[in-house]
Amino acid sequence: MHPTRREFLGAAGATAVSLALPLRVSGGEPKPKSHIVTLSFDDGFKNSSIKTAEIYEKHKLSACINVVASAHRKDFRPPDYHDVPRGDFALWNELRARGHEVMPHSFQHANLQQFSFEEGKDLIRRCLDVFSRKLKGFEPKKAVYSFAYNASTPKLEAWLPTQVMAFRTSGGAINPWPRRGQVKLTCTSFGPGNCEHAIDREIDKLLAQQSGWMIFNTHGLDDEGWGPIRAAYLDRLLERLVGVASVDVLPAGAALSKYVDQA
Numbered sequence: 618m619h620p621t622r623r624e625f626l627g628a629a630g631a632t633a634v635s636l637a638l639p640l641r642v643s644g645g646e647p648k649p650k651s652h653i654v655t656l657s658f659d660d661g662f663k664n665s666s667i668k669t670a671e672i673y674e675k676h677k678l679s680a681c682i683n684v685v686a687s688a689h690r691k692d693f694r695p696p697d698y699h700d701v702p703r704g705d706f707a708l709w710n711e712l713r714a715r716g717h718e719v720m721p722h723s724f725q726h727a728n729l730q731q732f733s734f735e736e737g738k739d740l741i742r743r744c745l746d747v748f749s750r751k752l753k754g755f756e757p758k759k760a761v762y763s764f765a766y767n768a769s770t771p772k773l774e775a776w777l778p779t780q781v782m783a784f785r786t787s788g789g790a791i792n793p794w795p796r797r798g799q800v801k802l803t804c805t806s807f808g809p810g811n812c813e814h815a816i817d818r819e820i821d822k823l824l825a826q827q828s829g830w831m832i833f834n835t836h837g838l839d840d841e842g843w844g845p846i847r848a849a850y851l852d853r854l855l856e857r858l859v860g861v862a863s864v865d866v867l868p869a870g871a872a873l874s875k876y877v878d879q880a
């Protein structure tokens with residue numbers, strides 16, 4: 618998914634053993650990446666998803682978009698603050714084909730802490746089934762499942778790695794560097810108002826560390842949805858991050874695939 622990966626593999630093959638992969642930079646020694654920034658966009662608002670993808674493309678990056686399996690259906694009943702037009706699988710297939718990551722964010726946006734374990738498993742299976750049928754190339758074993766409301770349970774957390782590569786739930790934005798067996802990813806979010814200051818704070822925290830992986834759960838752009846950011850802010854933020862040599866901006870699944878495969 619990441620545009621530099623193939624180039625790097627071609628250059629260095631399977632000989633890299635470092636946790637922080639070097640990426641080739643023109644005219645100098647490879648610079649190790651030591652910070653990963655993942656903005657994990659939830660809920661699949663149609664206009665925001667299109668705009669988000671375009672802004673990432675402008676910076677030659679892949680966006681991380683997490684969508685609700687049944688949100689495009691007429692019988693979908695969104696929470697009040699989610700009552701915004703949603704994309705459908707035609708759009709998700711198009712964005713995926715353009716190099717963005719489209720991942721499952723529940724079957725119907727239920728809080729699974731309010732369901733029995735069996736009901737929770739059933740809803741997750743139904744979600745993964747819709748993705749397997751409707752999203753071209755989708756493989757559950759390469760998927761990152763993002764819990765609605767970041768609300769998981771210990772039992773679901775123990776079971777879910779039998780179905781998917783990893784899951785995202787609450788627990789703080791700073792994660793350790795991707796490593797084999799890392800199935801639980803944690804994130805923070807901020808809302809219902811604009812969450813730009815919260816993102817800036819977490820990025821400052823990340824860059825103050827020697828290394829780490831920040832996952833911030835974002836939603837819509839401009840006025841869409843809970844805890845939005847401005848499109849202009851996203852554009853400026855990506856421009857700034859691309860200019861920081863230690864930073865790799867990646868979707869969650871791509872971060873795991875890229876760095877764990879090479880560890």
Ligand SMILES: [Zn+2]
Pocket residue numbers: 659660722726765766
């Ligand atoms: Zn959500």
